Structure formats: structure tokens, C-alpha cells
Amino acid sequence: MSEVTPFDRVDAVVVGAGPAGLEAAAALASGGVDVLVLERFPDPGDNSVCGEMIPSPRSAREVYGPDPPLDDVYSEFRGEILLNETRYLDVRVGRKAYLIPFESWVIDRSAFLREMAERALEAGARLITRAPVLGVAMREGVEVSFSSRGSTHLLSAGWLLAADGIPSTVARGIGRPPLPRNPADFALAVNVRVEGSMYPEDSVLMDFRPGVAPGGYAWIIPRGGGSANVGLGVRASELDRVDVVEALAGYIRSSPFLKVAKIVGDVRGKLIPVSGLRRDLQIGKVLFVGDSAWTCHPVNGGGIVPAMVSGRLAAEAVVTGSDYSSLLEGRLGRMLRTALAYRRLADRFLFRRGLATLFSLLLTRGLVERAILSKGGLLSRLVELAAAPGPTGRGST
Numbered sequence: 001m002s003e004v005t006p007f008d009r010v011d012a013v014v015v016g017a018g019p020a021g022l023e024a025a026a027a028l029a030s031g032g033v034d035v036l037v038l039e040r041f042p043d044p045g046d047n048s049v050c051g052e053m054i055p056s057p058r059s060a061r062e063v064y065g066p067d068p069p070l071d072d073v074y075s076e077f078r079g080e081i082l083l084n085e086t087r088y089l090d091v092r093v094g095r096k097a098y099l100i101p102f103e104s105w106v107i108d109r110s111a112f113l114r115e116m117a118e119r120a121l122e123a124g125a126r127l128i129t130r131a132p133v134l135g136v137a138m139r140e141g142v143e144v145s146f147s148s149r150g151s152t153h154l155l156s157a158g159w160l161l162a163a164d165g166i167p168s169t170v171a172r173g174i175g176r177p178p179l180p181r182n183p184a185d186f187a188l189a190v191n192v193r194v195e196g197s198m199y200p201e202d203s204v205l206m207d208f209r210p211g212v213a214p215g216g217y218a219w220i221i222p223r224g225g226g227s228a229n230v231g232l233g234v235r236a237s238e239l240d241r242v243d244v245v246e247a248l249a250g251y252i253r254s255s256p257f258l259k260v261a262k263i264v265g266d267v268r269g270k271l272i273p274v275s276g277l278r279r280d281l282q283i284g285k286v287l288f289v290g291d292s293a294w295t296c297h298p299v300n301g302g303g304i305v306p307a308m309v310s311g312r313l314a315a316e317a318v319v320t321g322s323d324y325s326s327l328l329e330g331r332l333g334r335m336l337r338t339a340l341a342y343r344r345l346a347d348r349f350l351f352r353r354g355l356a357t358l359f360s361l362l363l364t365r366g367l368v369e370r371a372i373l374s375k376g377g378l379l380s381r382l383v384e385l386a387a388a389p390g391p392t393g394r395g396s397t
């Protein structure tokens, strides 16, 4: 190992310059906190693995509720990053197809992250890239070791915000689960960019048909001008029998919308949590945010907006001294639990080999819409009760 050299002490260190970490860093710096972000890649936005779709502000209010900090989060989506606006979700289940009115935005995620990084720097945050965090120890504050320019550095911080996705190096370093324990509670998702898509540009395709993506779905997300993100997510519990890259290649070959499409980038993949919030959102001075707090939507896998919401709330907790777990649980807990209940219902019927086609015949449009958007209401409460695994109904830490 390279020489260990002393480094600064900071009020707060953020591990990971994704949507959660950068949102948190900007809010912390704006609140007067001395904050340093450590990112393992050379540039925020490098290695972006994403379908790049987020709900429009109006749709986001429906899915996440209108409460703060949603407007603050949406104020970040400005400038040249908006590529396309879609109006429908085109959901394929079994032999049925549902066109659900739902406005979405397709964004240039790499450009977005670069802009977010610039805003965080302008607010006073510091960022070190090519700086993978190697280990974390909890002493009086938190001690972080990271590598940069061939040396290993030790940094001590009053707070640590773990925004490093899953598996989380920070969680592992402090003896907590780096990802949900149950392989049904996380998925491997892969995405590739294509040109020449013939899929309608006012819709997003979500394909849950049996055999396409076990325990998940395939998507076509139009970026405009024939460019599209095509991908699929497969539950980790299915990975011993599914090769996701081959499944994606097969999907592209067989799709009538992609007959003349050309693949223009690398297939990239990442694990995402679909478990509902982790229980241990805060351990001492370590706060988990974004994917490492398991904030992704358990049915549709959307994680950008909830990651940013959690980043804001974590910053608020540090600046005001409020309780982060209560803030995040109060803001996203119910919605994620409802979505998890729908996901578990789908696991029991829709994703069961042999039952999928039969179950899909019994599905109503209302149920599909509720499941994908996790709308509340009486039906959702009944689904939650029917699908509850235990006393807390939370993720599997």
C-alpha cells in the first residue's frame, strides 16, 4: 500500500458524486458546512448508467407527494439537460398492453451531474475525483481512508454521508449490510444507447412480459431524434439462470421498434435496491443517502429523484440537528412501503413461472397504474397488508 499521509479535517465528507451526493453537498455547503466530496471516477457523470427518465414535476407530485424538498430538487433540473418530454407509459404485461397517461422527462444525466457538481462547487463544496474511498472507521467523528494520486490519505470528518450506491463501501466499512440481504430485494440493471429507434417518442415502454427480464422489466426510453435508452433489470435472485447482457441483446434483436437501430455505446450495468428503505439509515455520524439508503422505487426502479430528496434531507439534518431517519422515513417511507407491497404481489403472481399469463388476464388497468406509480388509497393499504412480510414491512437489514 502507498504511504498514508495526513489530510484535512472537515465538517462533513460525502462519499459519491451521484445525484444523492451532489445534492447533499450543495445543500450542506449552502448551509455553511465545510464539505468535501470524494468520487472514484475522474468526473461526475462519467460511467453514468441510467435510463435517464424522471417524472415531470407534475407527475413527481403524484408519485412522491408535493411536500418539501420536492420543489427544491426539481429546481436543479434546468439548463440544457432536458432531452425529451413523454406523455405516456406503455406498459406490457402478459398479453395485455396499457397506455397510462404519465408525463416524464428524459434528461442528459452526464451533463446534469456535471452541472450539479459545478453548483456544489460554487456553493463552497470541495470535490476530489479519482478518489475511491477504501475504508471507514467510526471513532469520535468518522475516519475515512481514500486513495488519490497514488497515495492513501486519512481524513477525519464530523459527519459522513454515504452516497456510494450499492454495494456500499461505507456500509461494509462500518459493519453494516452493503446491500439488501435477500437477493429478491435488489436487481442488476443494464442499459445501452441506440440510434434509429422507431419507438414513439411521446411514450416510454415498460415491458413486463414473461421471459423478458425475470423479476423486472425491459424499457425503451426515447431521448428524441431516434436516440433511445434500451435496458432491462433482472432481480439478483434470478441471476444464476439469466445472463442480463445476453437478455438485453436478445430483446434488442427481437423488438419490432429496434429493427434498424444501431447500438452506439457500451452496455453498462449496476445494482439497484428494490427493497424499500434500509432500517439503519443513520449509524452515529454516518447517514445513508440515495441508493445506499435503498431509496429506489421497488416497482419501477426509478432512483434519481428519491436519491436527491434523501440528499437534501440529510443535509437538513446535519445543518439543523434534526433526526435524519425520521425526516426520510416521514418523506419517503410510506410510498416505498406501498411500492414494495405491489412488488411482492407481483413476485407472488406475475413473476411466477407458469402463473404470469393467467395472472395478467386478471389484471385491471387501475391495478397496473397503482402498482407502477404506487398510488396510495384503500386498495394500496389492502395490498400492503396482504404482502406484509413482518412487523416493520421495511427493507431487509
Ligand SMILES: Cc1cc2nc3c(=O)[nH]c(=O)nc-3n(C[C@H](O)[C@H](O)[C@H](O)COP(=O)(O)OP(=O)(O)OC[C@H]3O[C@@H](n4cnc5c(N)ncnc54)[C@H](O)[C@@H]3O)c2cc1C
Binding pocket: 015, 016, 017, 018, 019, 020, 021, 038, 039, 040, 041, 049, 050, 051, 052, 053, 054, 131, 132, 133, 134, 163, 164, 165, 166, 169, 189, 190, 191, 231, 268, 269, 270, 271, 272, 289, 290, 291, 292, 296, 301, 302, 303, 304, 305, 307
Ligand atoms: C441501468 C439503470 C437504469 C436506470 N434508469 C433510471 C431512470 O431512468 N430513472 C431513474 O430515476 N433512475 C434510474 N436508475 C436508478 C438510478 O440510476 C439510481 O437510483 C441513482 O443514480 C441513485 O443515485 P445515487 O447518487 O444514490 O447513487 P449513484 O448514482 O450510484 O452514485 C454513486 C456514486 O458513488 C461513487 N462511488 C461508489 N463507491 C465509491 C467509493 N468507494 N469511493 C468513491 N466514490 C464511490 C460512484 O462512482 C457514483 O458516482 C437506473 C439504474 C440503472 C442501473
